């Protein structure tokens with residue numbers, strides 16, 4: 001596929017710091033990016049202390065980024081990229097919508113502490129967007145022109161990348177696949193405050209709820225791992241819960257294929273690996289809703305794991321820097 005790194009000279013490698021701010025840990029990486037590849041040179045991790053609020057979390061992120069850089073003191077750092085939760089205005093580097101998981105995250109200026117410390121351009125992306133961009137450019141989607149990622153875990157998220165460009169949308173909210181309405185979820189509350197969205201039915205917690213309703217048993221519905229184990233061991237209620245969720249997710253994917261007609265669908269997230277019957281049901285759901293012309297779109301699984309978000313954030317930061325140069329002159 002065509003890389004987004006088409007502006008400026010990317011035949012030589014560029015060094016970028018990438019950060020992935022998760023609910024439990026902050027990952028930092030020194031990433032070396034060239035036209036066709038991205039290599040993680042060094043990583044470092046620190047816990048996310050959510051009770052420290054946005055200021056404390058960002059200070060910890062700056063520290064872990066400095067740790068990574070200190071291991072390669074000869075680095076010519078060109079940009080810093082970040083993957084983080086919430087809806088992010090990637091031009092301003094500000095979080096516009098977020099849950100209260102990290103107090104003060106909504107409204108936080110992510111760029112400020114990094115530009116103050118590193119004096120290079122900074123760009124932040126929503127974590128689902130960063131993950132999808134990383135997979136599209138350097139993972140499952142690297143030989144395809146367009147890709148939709150569907151991540152099914154605690155929630156359901158996604159991202160759409162065409163010709164190397166991430167669809168962020170007018171508000172930075174594009175790809176919220178979990179918040180598409182399905183009839184099977186009609187009476188279920190969603191994390192967004194609406195009812196009837198697929199996330200309430202087919203996310204990890206949603207599948208546990210279905211299984212409980214179907215009387216899969218207390219042992220099976222303790223957590224996602226227990227439910228997957230029960231389904232593999234022949235618990236028919238657990239299997240049925242995965243089937244209902246997988247089929248509904250497949251129908252949503254089929255409808256989206258009718259709308260955006262991408263080359264490839266890539267699945268990621270904990271549920272993807274939980275129980276094989278889920279994927280079979282998902283394929284049946286796709287077949288149910290996808291028009292003939294898109295019905296054979298390949299469906300695959302993500303290949304870059306937890307590194308994908310780092311690679312996506314790094315590529316996005318570098319691309320923004322290079323496309324900025326003609327308009328604003330030399331940054332340095």
Ligand SMILES: [Zn+2]
Nearest residue numbers: 179190192197
């Ligand atoms: Zn919703």
